[in-house]
Every structure is written in C-alpha cells, then in structure tokens.
Amino acid sequence: MTGIALYPGSFDPVTLGHLDILKRASNVFDEIIVAVLHNGEKKPLFTLEERVTLLKETTQDLPNVTVESFGGLMIDFARKRGVNAVLRGLRAVSDFEYELKITSINKKLAEEIETFFMMSNSNYSFLSSSIVKEVAKYNAQVSDLVPEPVERALKAKFQKSEG
Ligand code: ADP
Numbered sequence: 001m002t003g004i005a006l007y008p009g010s011f012d013p014v015t016l017g018h019l020d021i022l023k024r025a026s027n028v029f030d031e032i033i034v035a036v037l038h039n040g041e042k043k044p045l046f047t048l049e050e051r052v053t054l055l056k057e058t059t060q061d062l063p064n065v066t067v068e069s070f071g072g073l074m075i076d077f078a079r080k081r082g083v084n085a086v087l088r089g090l091r092a093v094s095d096f097e098y099e100l101k102i103t104s105i106n107k108k109l110a111e112e113i114e115t116f117f118m119m120s121n122s123n124y125s126f127l128s129s130s131i132v133k134e135v136a137k138y139n140a141q142v143s144d145l146v147p148e149p150v151e152r153a154l155k156a157k158f159q160k161s162e163g
Pocket of ligand 1: 008009010011012015016017018021087088089090091095119120121124125126127128129
C-alpha cells in the first residue's frame with residue numbers, strides 16, 4: 001500500500017528542488033497532489049493562479065501528479081481529499097526545526113496523518129523560492145535553479161515592475 005500523498009507548500013515559484021522531490025516521490029507514491037497554499041499573510045510574488053499554472057505546466061510529464069490549491073489548515077484539506085500521507089522536502093539543518101514544529105502540531109490535530117520527509121538532492125540543498133526571487137530581481141541567471149516556464153515568468157514579472 002503506497003497510496004496518495006499531499007505535497008503542500010507556497011511554491012512561489014516552483015523550483016528545480018521542488019521538481020526533483022516530485023519526480024522521485026512519483027516513483028514511490030501511486031498519486032501525489034501538490035497543494036498550493038493560498039496564504040493571506042505572506043505576500044507572494046506570483047498569484048495563486050500563476051503558481052498553480054506554473055506547477056501544472058512543469059509537472060506535465062508526471063502522470064500521477066496533480067495540482068490543486070487550498071486555504072486554511074493543511075490537515076483539513078488532506079482530510080477533505082481522504083489523504084493521510086504528507087510529503088515534505090528537507091534541505092539544510094535549518095529546515096529541521098520548522099518542520100518538526102509543523103509536524104508535531106499536525107500530529108496533535110490529526111493523528112491519522114503521517115508526514116514523510118525526503119532529503120533534497122545535494123545540488124539543490126541551498127535552493128529556495130526566496131533565493132530565486134532575489135537573484136531574478138537583479139536580472140541574474142536562474143536557468144540552473146528553475147524550469148524554463150518559471151524563468152520566463154520571472155523575467156516578465158520583474159520587467160513589468162521595472163517599467
Ligand atoms: P513552504 O512555505 O511550505 O516552506 P515551499 O514552497 O518553500 O513552501 O516548499 C514546499 C516544500 O518543498 C517544503 O517541504 C520544502 O522543504 C520543500 N523544498 C523547497 N525547496 C526545496 C529544495 N531545494 N529541495 C528539496 N525540497 C525543497
């Protein structure tokens with residue numbers, strides 16, 4: 001029994017690190033639902049629709065991966081979808097404390113939900129959406145960090161904000 005896993009996050013925007021996790025996990029789980037968080041508090045660079053569209057475009061070659069968005073608590077969304085496995089990526093040690101906190105509270109709130117961690121590919125262990133945005137803002141190369149549609153979308157975003 002491998003079943004369905006939820007891969008939640010902001011994906012603002014999706015990076016090669018996220019895609020690496022998705023590719024590897026899609027060989028393990030029968031199905032993966034990428035759950036894009038609609039977060040009212042953080043101000044994302046990309047709208048929810050843009051983040052979902054970029055994820056759909058860049059996961060087209062993974063037939064068992066679907067993309068949805070959600071608001072509110074992740075465990076409520078998982079329950080609504082009947083999913084009890086949550087997938088998270090772990091990069092440097094700095095991710096650990098945050099993930100431990102979130103996983104512990106989720107366990108308290110929803111005992112049936114298990115969180116699975118996958119170690120980041122060492123090429124991407126310092127890659128984050130925020131780093132990508134910082135680099136792209138100053139017109140530096142991001143082609144090693146994000147898939148092509150995201151590279152184009154970043155260029156368009158920052159050109160627009162300059163002009
Ligand atoms: P969040 O705001 O929930 O951290 P992110 O979009 O930043 O959302 O990340 C979603 C998930 O992907 C998290 O589990 C995060 O640890 C993981 N992740 C982000 N970047 C990488 C990477 N470079 N390699 C592996 N996992 C990553």
